[in-house]
Amino acid sequence: MLDVCLxxxxxxxxxxxxxxxxxxxxxxxxxxxIDCGEGTQIAIKNKGWSFxxxxxxxxxxxxxxxxxxxPGLLLTMGNAERKDPVTxxxxxxxxxxxxxxxxxxxxxxxxxxxxxxxxxxxxxSLCGYNITAFKVNHNVVCYGYTLEIxxxxxxxxxxxxxxxxxxxFWSLLQNGEKVADGDKEYYPEMVMGPKRKGIKVxxxxxxxxxxxxxxxxxxxxxxxCEGMYGEKDKIAKAKEYKHMTFYEAAKLAKEAEVxxxxxxxxxxxxxxxxxxxxxxxxxxxNSVPGxxxxxxEINFEEE
Amino acid sequence: MLDVCLxxxxxxxxxxxxxxxxxxxxxxxxxxxIDCGEGTQIAIKNKGWSFxxxxxxxxxxxxxxxxxxxPGLLLTMGNAERKDPVTxxxxxxxxxxxxxxxxxxxxxxxxxxxxxxxxxxxxxSLCGYNITAFKVNHNVVCYGYTLEIxxxxxxxxxxxxxxxxxxxFWSLLQNGEKVADGDKEYYPEMVMGPKRKGIKVxxxxxxxxxxxxxxxxxxxxxxxCEGMYGEKDKIAKAKEYKHMTFYEAAKLAKEAEVxxxxxxxxxxxxxxxxxxxxxxxxxxxNSVPGxxxxxxEINFEEE
Numbered sequence: 001m002l003d004v005c006l007x008x009x010x011x012x013x014x015x016x017x018x019x020x021x022x023x024x025x026x027x028x029x030x031x032x033x034i035d036c037g038e039g040t041q042i043a044i045k046n047k048g049w050s051f052x053x054x055x056x057x058x059x060x061x062x063x064x065x066x067x068x069x070x071p072g073l074l075l076t077m078g079n080a081e082r083k084d085p086v087t088x089x090x091x092x093x094x095x096x097x098x099x100x101x102x103x104x105x106x107x108x109x110x111x112x113x114x115x116x117x118x119x120x121x122x123x124x125s126l127c128g129y130n131i132t133a134f135k136v137n138h139n140v141v142c143y144g145y146t147l148e149i150x151x152x153x154x155x156x157x158x159x160x161x162x163x164x165x166x167x168x169f170w171s172l173l174q175n176g177e178k179v180a181d182g183d184k185e186y187y188p189e190m191v192m193g194p195k196r197k198g199i200k201v202x203x204x205x206x207x208x209x210x211x212x213x214x215x216x217x218x219x220x221x222x223x224x225c226e227g228m229y230g231e232k233d234k235i236a237k238a239k240e241y242k243h244m245t246f247y248e249a250a251k252l253a254k255e256a257e258v259x260x261x262x263x264x265x266x267x268x269x270x271x272x273x274x275x276x277x278x279x280x281x282x283x284x285x286n287s288v289p290g291x292x293x294x295x296x297e298i299n300f301e302e303e
Numbered sequence: 304m305l306d307v308c309l310x311x312x313x314x315x316x317x318x319x320x321x322x323x324x325x326x327x328x329x330x331x332x333x334x335x336x337i338d339c340g341e342g343t344q345i346a347i348k349n350k351g352w353s354f355x356x357x358x359x360x361x362x363x364x365x366x367x368x369x370x371x372x373x374p375g376l377l378l379t380m381g382n383a384e385r386k387d388p389v390t391x392x393x394x395x396x397x398x399x400x401x402x403x404x405x406x407x408x409x410x411x412x413x414x415x416x417x418x419x420x421x422x423x424x425x426x427x428s429l430c431g432y433n434i435t436a437f438k439v440n441h442n443v444v445c446y447g448y449t450l451e452i453x454x455x456x457x458x459x460x461x462x463x464x465x466x467x468x469x470x471x472f473w474s475l476l477q478n479g480e481k482v483a484d485g486d487k488e489y490y491p492e493m494v495m496g497p498k499r500k501g502i503k504v505x506x507x508x509x510x511x512x513x514x515x516x517x518x519x520x521x522x523x524x525x526x527x528c529e530g531m532y533g534e535k536d537k538i539a540k541a542k543e544y545k546h547m548t549f550y551e552a553a554k555l556a557k558e559a560e561v562x563x564x565x566x567x568x569x570x571x572x573x574x575x576x577x578x579x580x581x582x583x584x585x586x587x588x589n590s591v592p593g594x595x596x597x598x599x600e601i602n603f604e605e606e
Contacts, residue, residue, distance in 0.1 A: 012382065013344065013375065013379045013382065014342070014344065014345050015345065015348065016345055016348050016349045037375075038341050038342060038344070038345075038371075038372060039341060039342050039345065041316065041317065041341070042317050042318065042319055042342065045319050046319045062406070062407055063407065064374050064378050065375075067407055068372075068407055069341060069371075071371055072317070072341040072368075072371045075316070075367050076316045079316065096406075097406050097407065100403050100404075100406040101406065101407065103399075103400050103404065104365055104367040104371055104400065104404065105367050
């Protein structure tokens with residue numbers, strides 16, 4: 001089970017009733033944050049989710065609205081007596097940028113580990129999250145992220161019994177461990193079926209539409225995508241500033257055949273995203289205008 | 304006439320319904336901001352005051368809760384197409400600290416000018432504000448600030464008439480200008496009385512109580528002072544972290560004989576400041592618990 005919260009849905013600058021775009025995931029006791037603009041720590045408190053288990057922070061790019069809240073968040077985590085290291089992932093230079101911001105947060109009671117992205121696509125496995133970072137097209141280097149939670153195959157009682165595997169080893173094998181019992185060896189593959197469909201979430205902001213985005217979002221349970229503009233005539237502006245309209249985001253969602261798409265990163269001039277949803281839904285039915293604190297619990301599929 | 308707004312009253316970290324401590328003043332079309340923590344730009348928007356006329360930013364010290372919002376604010380001012388320079392005043396190193404934070408706001412359409420404070424007391428005159436910076440006692444170098452608005456003397460109609468000064472020169476003389484008319488010269492002193500009582504506001508956070516604070520706040524119309532703790536038994540904590548209790552702030556206000564004192568910079572653990580006011584008012588009657596967005600219009604005294 002994976003919890004996902006869209007902490008804010010503003011782009012460019014935080015507004016009185018709209019936090020900057022950021023996303024938090026909770027899985028198996030470990031939290032993952034994507035982006036951290038000014039006020040993100042307040043948005044987390046508003047939602048009632050906890051800072052302390054944030055083990056991984058993914059930064060899409062170094063524009064202030066995606067990273068300006070980081071020193072404050074790290075200090076607040078330090079005040080909450082976090083001791084475990086935090087891994088920060090971002091484009092090349094992330095360590096230098098974060099350390100520059102840390103001029104006002106020089107002392108933390110936990111270690112920061114950095115992973116710098118250099119390739120077009122990079123895969124990481126951190127705290128149970130399988131992460132794919134993929135380069136998108138903004139006016140500075142920017143990455144989208146896909147989070148996947150694997151699901152093991154089914155345990156076959158019949159196979160375990162027919163192979164006379166002692167019951168006391170079953171849970172070890174289910175957990176992927178090899179077991180030796182005297183001269184006998186048992187492998188997980190002996191009793192476990194093929195991997196089943198896991199959970200997949202894709203987060204992409206800020207970018208022009210790209211094939212790689214719909215490829216990466218393919219069949220995702222949830223696709224969180226920037227939609228800077230709802231007004232159709234703002235396509236030129238979207239191209240100029242390397243953002244997307246709602247309709248471009250919906251087209252990507254359709255191509256990717258995702259279950260649901262949440263729009264976010266609204267322009268400060270966009271007051272009522274819901275006004276545009278009728279036409280957006282014509283392109284992709286399960287399009288939803290994101291809201292601050294909107295969350296969902298995504299479970300493995302029933303079989 | 305001077306408008307003053309206490310934008311927030313939180314210390315340490317921003318909270319869902321409590322912005323970080325900062326103050327804004329408006330005088331004669333020029334705004335002055337003291338401190339800029341995470342979210343201060345949202346607090347300004349909430350209040351409905353404008354970013355664009357912010358000509359001067361005074362920073363008390365380099366703890367994140369007093370400066371983390373600066374890159375975001377500067378970017379927002381840039382987005383609002385500000386072109387005029389902004390003067391940033393702060394303790395020694397302010398230029399380096401601000402430039403380090405500007406890793407995420409490298410390009411601004413206006414110039415930043417820096418004034419670094421080195422002495423125990425420094426006087427500046429910027430945009431109509433007479434500013435006194437005075438060093439206080441925190442665990443890093445920290446300054447309090449006094450803002451004074453001068454008031455000219457009274458124009459004497461009798462003198463102007465008895466000296467036969469032509470009416471067309473009166474307003475020039477009132478504005479402090481010397482006037483030449485043929486071989487005659489007129490000086491402001493000929494018609495203007497002595498300077499009258501102006502407006503004075505003193506802002507002090509974070510510090511232990513000090514004589515210099517009540518000296519600087521002497522007879523102020525408004526004294527905004529930190530009160531980290533309302534609970535009397537937190538005096539040890541106040542001493543350890545170099546903050547004040549409400550009662551210490553009230554004692555300073557009494558010594559300074561100010562008109563009114565607003566408490567601010569509350570500890571996140573302090574939920575209801577008003578609970579402690581009865582005892583605070585016993586020390587200094589005109590003590591008020593600060594609130595986000597609390598503002599006052601301070602006028603020159605009636606004569």
